Amino acid sequence: MRQRGKLEYGGHAAPQRTCVGCRGRTAKSELLRLVLVEDHVTPDLRGRLPGRGASLHPSMSCLELAERRRAFPRAFRVPGPLDVSRVRAHLEEEKYEMSCRTPS
Numbered sequence: 598m599r600q601r602g603k604l605e606y607g608g609h610a611a612p613q614r615t616c617v618g619c620r621g622r623t624a625k626s627e628l629l630r631l632v633l634v635e636d637h638v639t640p641d642l643r644g645r646l647p648g649r650g651a652s653l654h655p656s657m658s659c660l661e662l663a664e665r666r667r668a669f670p671r672a673f674r675v676p677g678p679l680d681v682s683r684v685r686a687h688l689e690e691e692k693y694e695m696s697c698r699t700p701s
């Protein structure tokens with residue numbers, strides 16, 4: 598018997614989201630939540646910004662895929678085009694944080 602939809606993690610079903618770039622389903626905690634602030638796609642780092650969210654793997658290749666597929670206007674249900682420079686800047690910063698972790 599195959600279970601559909603949810604993977605089990607130690608007895609708990611982890612919430613999953615679909616990455617708007619590669620369309621892969623991944624645990625919500627591993628994805629970056631994005632919200633729309635005016636025309637800027639903005640990383641919601643604290644998970645507190647209101648509004649419709651989109652999920653993305655924190656990776657440049659998924660960001661580029663999402664852009665190429667025009668996934669953001671579709672995810673946010675706006676005509677677009679949208680500015681993703683904040684997401685790109687965040688992903689670029691993230692690389693430094695990975696190599697040199699500093700408490701915020």
Ligand SMILES: [Zn+2]
Pocket residue numbers: 616617618619620621653654659
């Ligand atoms: Zn992805």
